[in-house]
Amino acid sequence: MPEDRIERSAAGVFSVMVDNRREIIYLAGPPSDRWAAWNGNVYRVSADTGTRSGQHVSPLGPAGHSLVAPMPATVIAVLVAPGARVAKGESLILLEAMKMELPIRALGDATVKAIHCRAGDLVQADQELVELE
């Protein structure tokens, strides 16, 4: 097999020769959001952002920022109120998912501008929970 050829050997399975070794690559997902697995590692490649890497791009900035739910979860406690001064690392919201508690912490010193959830709410991934300034 020529070295610069990529063979699709089965559904979602590609192989390529690299340094005399056959490397098997598994692909899934639409072109805008490809998932690739190779040798135990997984890469997520988004065509939209052009970030051809597996790094999760956090939408959060350090100073004035909003905090979002990292996954679908239940809000079990809101620990701060609008107007409160919070310190970096302070827990603001407690979520519960898959039997584990997930604290949502401030990324920097800030003031709470608005709270967008209540205890008992079921929230979706990337849903905004708290606005800070």
Add this chain to the structure above:
Amino acid sequence: MRPASHRQSLEDDIRPDMIQRLLIANRGEIAIRIIRACRELGVETVAVYSDDDARAPHVAAADRAVHIGPATPAESYLSIPNLIAAARSAGADALHPGYGFLSESPALAQACERARLVFVGPPSGVIARMGSKIEARRLMQSAGVPVVPGETPDDQSDQGLRRAVDRVGLPVLVKASAGGGGKGMRSIRDAGDIDDAVRAARREATAAFGDGTLYVERLVDRPRHIEVQIFGDHHGRIVHLFERECSAQRRHQKVIEESPSPALTPVVRERITDAAVRAAAAVEYRNAGTVEFLLARADASGNADRFYFLEMNTRLQVEHPVTEGITGLDLVSAQLLVAAGAALPWAQEAVTSRGHAIEARVYAEDPARGFLPQAGRILLYREPRMPGVRVDSGVAEHGEVSVHYDPLLAKVIASAETREQARIRLVTALRQFPILGVRTNIAFLIGVLEHPRFRAGEIDTAFLDAEGAAIAAQIPTEAPPFVLAAIAAADEQEREQGAEPDAFGSVAHSSWDPWVRLNGWRT
């Protein structure tokens, strides 16, 4: 005529052929594991499922399935009335609780006893005694098994817990009195952290087990977690099936387990397995159980053989396949036989150990984001197949990982002649286990197995809490050029042929030319 060793008892009326239809009060990989054993024994199987699990693999694997409620565990897998009703409606004559959920609930065992269902586990009274940390400790002490200082305070208020921490002495662990698995467990080293830790542990304990009662225990610093598999029958026989080393834990959740333990000398192995059998005999234990010990680090004078009773798990363990790997025995099959009243199929002398087995737990969690549990649709899922490798799993390609349940997707168990061969085999298997669509810990597991301390067997329960972040940080995030090239090839083919990804987002398309030339991807 019965063999003389069989004691005359009520249970002698139970015959092995009595279990004809077994209800499995669980889901995921363990439900499928139990169904496999039933097929070998010719036992019919009844799965149960919540709204979210209607199309789950464990439902498809069983002979029949009964819906038991909504996705919320409290209203389905944790509902004793729903489970008993399901068993009745399906005509089951026995119930296997699996692990987690209600497996250590004396109330479920009792409900089965009342409903004349054979409960595949110990009697409810034994579950209750071992579930009570005080009672279990008292029993162990009287059986000559060493225990770690600790108590369940009568006063379960914040103040009562603070006083209990004072009495036991820092550092301590507070944990759910009702269960294990790392849920509802917090370590406290500073007095200032007591209230926060107690409240968090209580909430998690209530959510996971429906019981917020907490136990306070002295923290033995950086011990090894060694547990002994034991098995008892209705006829007074108790055997051990050697130990498992489960020191590779992340926040009290086991990640990698193995047998034999690299830490035990033959002398200590004999003492610890002997203590486990004494512990089981003290409660007239029946069926499969595990006695967990903490093995302390060597003290100043070099003594490395102090171990303490931690708890007894009155159920099948997640990590039972490593014991099956070294003994060649089938624990679930034996559970069903023993539950039906048969004598244990093995005498102690017949239980032997050969080679080494290591298990890795594949979780839907993202090591790059603090090991956050992940949920969603699995786009691609291909299990490794090779000699000496076993995969127990409860998911399938295109299946959904639900936010409602434990994120364990699969267990990969490698067996070989030596520890190092088993380790290499497990790494090789994990490298050939692609799961796409949901982030998993596979790359992290490989990192742990390749870590110099794991390779050397120099691990304790603090190992992953200390090294886990560094291992996670070394997971590559930039795709190598040939991976990007494969993606580009898939992109190009889909553009050329106007192929739309199928309903599951797969890039496969039957009309593709399998060859594509791509130049210049090498760096």
